[in-house]
Amino acid sequence: MEAKITLSESMEDYLEAIFNLIKENGSARVTDIANSLGIAASSVNQGLKKLNEQGLIKQQKYGPIKLTQSGVQAAEKVNCKHQILYLFLHKTLGVEPETADQDACSIEHVLSQQSFEKMVDYLIENNYIEEQNCAFKFMENEEEEKMAAKEFMLDSMSVGSKAEVLKIESKGRLKRKLMDMGLNRGARVEVKGKAPMGDPIEIKVRGYSLSLRQDEAAEILVKEV
Amino acid sequence: MALNKRERKNTELKVALAGNPNSGKTTMFNELTGSRQHVGNWPGVTVEKKTGRAFYQDYSLEVIDLPGTYSLGAYSEDEVVARDFLTAGDYDVVLNIINSANLDRNLYFTVQLLEMGVDLIAVLNMADEAEKKGIKIDKNKLSQLLGTPVVETVASRGRGIDNLLEQTVQNRDLSEASLKINYGSDIEDLISEVVEMLKQYDFSQQINQRWAAVKLIEHDPEAVKLLEREVGASKAKKIKSLIAERELKAEDDFDNVIIDKKYEFINKVIAESVQRPTADEEPENVSDKIDAVVTNKYLGIPIFMAVMWAIFKFTFTLGDPLIGYIETFFEIAGGWIGTQLLEIGVSPLISSFITDGIIGGVGSVLVFIPNIFLLFLAIGVLEDSGYMSRAAYVMDKVMSKLGLHGKSFIPMIVGFGCNVPGVMATRTLDSKRDRIISILINPLMSCSARLPVYVVFAGALFSSHASTVVFSLYLMGIVMAVIMAGIFNKILFKGERSHFVMELPPYRFPTLKGVIIHMWEKVGAFLKKAGTIIFSVVVLIWVLANLPLGVEYASAESFIGQFGQLVAPIFAPLGFGSWQAAASLVFGILAKEVVVGTLGVVYAAGEGGLRTALLANFTPLAAYSFLTMVLLYTPCIATLGAIKSETQSWKWTLITASYLFVLAWITAFVIYQGGMLLGIGV
Known part of the structure; x- marks a missing residue:
């Protein structure tokens, strides 16, 4: 599934930082991310917005940041590339650990799937990695990719696509309103169109047309059907 | 039940x-x-x-x-x-x-x-x-x-x-047992327990107890309030904590489960009693086709603008001649009755009270009828046809930036013609928050009654830049509306999030009957509620302009004149501290265009003489400051009457009247004092 989403270098950095923060502290906040990447909180917010648009993270206003399933996958993959590169540079070429780590950091973003797989193959042949290495999860496997559930937020759906509602993540009045309008678990939705300025959007649900703003749609988790 | x-x-x-x-x-x-x-x-x-x-x-x-x-x-x-x-x-x-x-x-x-x-x-x-x-x-x-x-x-x-x-x-004596939906064992057990507790606590028998229990489990705020009223806070707390405790152990929030189960039930009912075509067999949907054009990326906004322009033209171009007839009728009728009264020996003061005060008062209510009539005819067609929600859909992006709903755009546009129908048009908004904010900022849309004031001043003092001055005033009104909407959002409705979860109903042909009934309702409501307020204030102002007995109408000695002298110092820092200016602003509350007429009277200037009088009494800077005041200050009594009738509250009416006055004073002060410092137009 990651193959369909092309992430810029900095996006991958954000994703990695969030992934690591969640692993270490159990949660990721904007300030923590800014600290670990050494950049301003305002630029982190912009990056998060992009990740949100691509359905990789979920963020409630002012709340902690969570990775979606596809977010976790994408982050794991970046992480894994890093490991493989490090092992390759360090074990086979004999690069110093520190340099290997730094270089891995830069190369991981541009490494092609083919080179990645060749490296993995090479490392396996030379017994540098074990069977349960993360890499096996990311070896090209089209069948599995298709099997993976395509979950994302309703606002990232394109016009004409159909999905099934999994969860309303809004709170209070808005959540109740959305559910009263028939947007509860299992409801089929189709994106009919967008307003001239791109927001709000029109969807078809339970046989009628409903409009909602992008930020409202961003709180509805759906699965492509 | x-x-x-x-x-x-x-x-x-x-x-x-x-x-x-x-x-x-x-x-x-x-x-x-x-x-x-x-x-x-x-x-x-x-x-x-x-x-x-x-x-x-x-x-x-x-x-x-x-x-x-x-x-x-x-x-x-x-x-x-x-x-x-x-x-x-x-x-x-x-x-x-x-x-x-x-x-x-x-x-x-x-x-x-x-x-x-x-x-x-x-x-x-x-x-x-x-x-x-x-x-x-x-x-x-x-x-x-x-x-x-x-x-x-x-x-x-x-x-x-x-x-x-x-x-x-x-079926008048229908008494079927209430419907029971099975919410699954976890919730059903909890319902039984809660019902048992409600019985123990002597909860009202009038209310279906199972229903009350379900509502409590859903965390319905009204049901919780009712429970607290009925059984007291401490017992209510026991029930609430029982529910909270169970919910912690449950996999999903109870309110989600309850709604899901309701839809599950409905799906079953429909499966057993309804046959409908599958998605592919469904006949082509005309509404979708119309939508493809009306909300089109490129056509959506031009179509919306065209519709707005058409409504505006329809309401005001068609309505204004009718207003003219009404005004003429009341002038002639007033004049005729006046002469008759004088002939039968009624004193001039009483005669003037009847003709200028009472007949004039009725006239100033009725002049709004054509506009309200036509506007609500148009709005009725828009609503019943289904276009209203599309208009909101198209404009929501802009309006949401102001913290408002897409539908708020229509009252704003209408406000440029007249704030009275503008305020009344906020009825189309569903949330109270959107409605109140739209009402509060509506008077900032420079209505057509303010134009004559701008024109007279601009003609006299800004001949070469007249149109720029007038345009800048319209623009100032819009800018102020944007600023005030932001402020009201922050202070009055803090934390309330507006949403745009709205049904877009299929397009339908409006029925004549529906539209006409809708229109009558609006006119009736205006006459009954706003009409009385407008009428009383018109009469009151007449009285104040003619007392104490024997003074000349609106002269320095009349109560209005005296009041003008009293409050004139307030306006001195704005560049127009004369009693005449103050008195004209008081009269402007009757209707904004009256400001011009009053200035004519108080400067005792005839036709054309007003120009000379203005040149003698206002510097260009003071004039611009005065126009700012006219644009922004307390709206006319008709608008206030409409606000009272729409909000059902004197509080909002007084807030509108006073915040606008303060806003006007501050803005005019900044303009005048700023201009003085920079030496512009002195």
């Missing part, structure tokens, strides 16, 4: 209409009651209450139109009004109007009514639309599954109305 049924005569019935918006409920109400309608307000809220009377054979039916809602939660005034009415139980039977072409969501409301134990007849309205969509409903099966009578109608064509009335009369 309906335990509270009043003792009514055998031939008297009280029925309520309940249902989703866009289910044809209003059309049904019009069809049942015709012109025998009364529009008022539900006590304490701004929600419209419509009642009417229908006759069938020997029976007389009082019909109450409950606000159209999607649910019986507690998240809007509309829902609470409908719910309170239904729990009070003072009715014989409820007619639940259902859009047959949109069964899933409409039945969600029906199921909630049935769970509450409401005695209802399910009215499958718009049966023709369902037929066109290829939907076949087995009425008997549906009736059996829901446990309540089902009737088919097409209200827009009067089809099935007699049958509905017959069924209503026959």
Whole structure:
């Protein structure tokens, strides 16, 4: 599934930082991310917005940041590339650990799937990695990719696509309103169109047309059907 | 339920209409009651209450139109009004109007009514639309599954109305057991426990206890409040903590589960009683085709602008000549009656009171009728056709930046013609928050009555830049509206998030009957509520301008003149500290264009002489500051009257009147003092 989403270098950095923060502290906040990447909180917010648009993270206003399933996958993959590169540079070429780590950091973003797989193959042949290495999860496997559930937020759906509602993540009045309008678990939705300025959007649900703003749609988790 | 049924005569019935918006409920109400309608307000809220009377054979039916809602939660005034009415139980039977072409969501409301134990007849309205969509409903099966009578109608064509009335009369003593949906063992166990506790605590028997328990489990705020009132805070807490404790252990939030189960039930009912085409067989949807054009990326906004322009033209170009006739009529009638009165020996003062005060007062109410009439004709067509929600959809992006709803755009546009219909047009907004903010900033749209003031001043003092000056004032009004909307959002409605979860109903042909009834209602409401306020103030100002006895109308010695002298110092820092300017602003509250006339009178200048008088009394800077004041200060009495009648509150009316005055003073002060410092236009 990651193959369909092309992430810029900095996006991958954000994703990695969030992934690591969640692993270490159990949660990721904007300030923590800014600290670990050494950049301003305002630029982190912009990056998060992009990740949100691509359905990789979920963020409630002012709340902690969570990775979606596809977010976790994408982050794991970046992480894994890093490991493989490090092992390759360090074990086979004999690069110093520190340099290997730094270089891995830069190369991981541009490494092609083919080179990645060749490296993995090479490392396996030379017994540098074990069977349960993360890499096996990311070896090209089209069948599995298709099997993976395509979950994302309703606002990232394109016009004409159909999905099934999994969860309303809004709170209070808005959540109740959305559910009263028939947007509860299992409801089929189709994106009919967008307003001239791109927001709000029109969807078809339970046989009628409903409009909602992008930020409202961003709180509805759906699965492509 | 309906335990509270009043003792009514055998031939008297009280029925309520309940249902989703866009289910044809209003059309049904019009069809049942015709012109025998009364529009008022539900006590304490701004929600419209419509009642009417229908006759069938020997029976007389009082019909109450409950606000159209999607649910019986507690998240809007509309829902609470409908719910309170239904729990009070003072009715014989409820007619639940259902859009047959949109069964899933409409039945969600029906199921909630049935769970509450409401005695209802399910009215499958718009049966023709369902037929066109290829939907076949087995009425008997549906009736059996829901446990309540089902009737088919097409209200827009009067089809099935007699049958509905017959069924209503026959089922007046309906007392079916309330509907029970199985919410799964976890919730069902909890419901039993909560019901047991409610019984123990002597919770009201009038309310269906299972329903109350379900509402409590859903964390419905109104139900919690009711519980606290009924059993006291400490016992209520026991129930609340029991629910909270169970919910912690549950996999999913209980309110999610409850809604899911309701829809599960509905899906089952529909599967057993309805045949409908699969998605591929569905006939082509005309509404979708129209939408593709009307909300098109490139065409959407131009079409919207064209529609707005058409409404504006229709309302004001067609209305203004009619206003002219009304004004002329009142002038001639006033003049004629005046002479007659003088001839029969009535003193000039009394004669002037009758002609200028009373007849003038009536006239100043009636001049608004043509605009209101035409505007609501147009709005009625927009709403009933379905375009109104598309207009909101197209403009929402812009309006949401101001913290407003897309629909707020229309009252703003109308405000440029006249703020009175502008304020009244906010009725189309569903949330109280959007409505209040739109009302508060509406007077900042420079209405057409302010234009004559700008023109006279600009002509006299800014001849070469006249149009730039006038344009800058319009722009200033808009900028102020944007700023104030932001401020009101922050301070008055902190934390309330506006949303745009709105149904886009299919396009329909508006019915003439519906549009005309809608229009009459508006005119009637204006005359009754705003009219009295306008009339009284016009008379009051006349009195103040003519007292103490013997003074010349509006002269320095009159109460108005004296008042002008008293308050003139307030305006001195703004560059116009004369009593004349102050008095003209007081008169401007009658109607903004009166400012010009008053200046003519107080400077004792004839036609054309005003120009010289203005040149002598105002520097260009002071004039611009004065115009800023005219643009922004307290709106005219007619607008205030409309605000009072729309908000049902003196509080909002006074807030509007005073914040605008303060805003005007500050802005004019900054402009005048700033200009003085920079030496512009001194």
